[in-house]
Amino acid sequence: MKKVKHIFSTAALLFTLGLCVLFASPVQAKSNPTKVALQPGRIYRRYDITGNGKRDKIQIKTTPTTDSDGSISDFSIYVNGKKAYTLNSIRNFYKEDVCAQLYTLSNGKPFLYLYVAFENGDGPVCGIFQYKGRRLNEIIDFQETLETYGYHQMGYVTGVSGNRLYVSQELNSYSLGLNSIRFVYKYSRGTLVPASKYGSYTSIYTLNGRSRYLTANRDIPVYTTAYANASLKFNILKGDRVRINKCALIKGKMYIQISSKGMTGWILPATSYPETAEYQQFTETQYAG
Template sequence: MNKKKMLGIWLLLLGMMVISVFSVSAASNPKSVNLRVGSNRKNVYKSYDITGDHQPDQINIAVGYGNKIDKKDSNGYYNNIFVSINDKTQILETGYFYSARAKLYTLSNGKPYLFLETLSDNDYHEISGLFSYNRSKKKIETAIDFTSLFNGYAGRSAGTIVKMSGNKITVRYGMMSYSLGGCSIDYNYTYKNDKLVRTSYYGKLISISKRQGKPNVLIAKRKLVAYTVPGTKKKAFTIKKGGSVKIMQVWKKTTSLYIKVKYESKYGWIKAAGINTSQQFSNVVYAG
């Protein structure tokens, strides 16, 4: 066998060894996986990539009080989440809560996101959102805060990922709306320019908690003005007190929130109620 053939075989074997080593060491995340929360050794994960470099990381999510992991206050509440990645621990300070959930989501492009949620009294969520790892700073940062989208229009809100497809996700927001009471609304996000962004200002209304009657049909508690399109001052029609209104969808842009309604045979948009606005509908359910 000549030297060229021997060199070719040697290079081929070397390449196969490199591929074999890489395939063993490279992390391949599932689309989603629940992460147990706690400092116990069984809750330390070593086969998932959370930093986005396609290599396995050591991950542990725990809870505690003050600077002490697993500790509670005298009333049984925690107030911190401890996120440990590759032996570096980051403390997320929050309000009081009694339990927490964690989940690792990975888009089809390999981008991982950590979902964190804390649960407290009256279904309040001090933390609810997606976090991504900043490799240069070696810490997680907020990617989407599910508690803040409806600030000024809801007493509380949180989010859950209900669908993933490729590099897109659907977030279902649950909230206590000043207009609609307890309700849930879906918004879609897609990965673009290194971050997840909402694909539209229009959200899909999923449900409204109400006392009686047909689904999503509310009774006007006072006279309401409907506009032709969201964000405009052009009046479409007026809804009389006691009138039946079907809620269709919502429109959220920066600090504005409008609700699409059907009144009799007409369609229009009403401006959503804020914290200081009088109640718009009489048969919605408020709690908490």
């Protein structure tokens, strides 16, 4: 009889432990998918946005305008019932203009891409956010990273590999016109940091179509390295053919690596819009409105 009681006691213990696991498991978030699109008006309970490994309640609440066209004036993101971010726009927009995507690295750390699109790609927000201190904080602002060197800046995530986030940044550069640059960020010390100081041009749109080859519109000095106070290596002369290789971002300053006449070096990009064609660095540059 004691043996039977022991068997039932063991079974009861296992059953109790099973119930604990059963009811506790929903609290722990399974690994987030690499990418999740979050829609305004919906409530999500399956994903971890805070980075603590537990499921969170995520909701994007919008504020409708008095217009009859379904437009909204702003929206807020709530995490576990508390407001973590609010966007107050200077103009009305629509739910369809809101792009919110949750990206998760291999180590389980989540980051939120948030973009509201207006004309020409401009908008009140375009960046990567990280939850910290009960707030969603913008850690990468695609509208400010290259603002000195062009206009209509925007960016988006192109992929995740391991603990790295790949992004494409687009802008109308004062030097090259409309172009796209790929940058890579890695997880380090609790956040995302540039994996390299270099960016690779994936597209340069010229008057002749997509091309890395341009013609110098005026003389341009070429330097030995991508650093301030670098020594002069040679000069590009008006009419020289130039190949655009890559760019570098160092302490907030941009440099463009070029090849011409069998030599390679770095040029300083323009920091203002050329009011007349004679001030363009390259002849084939195409500028958007």
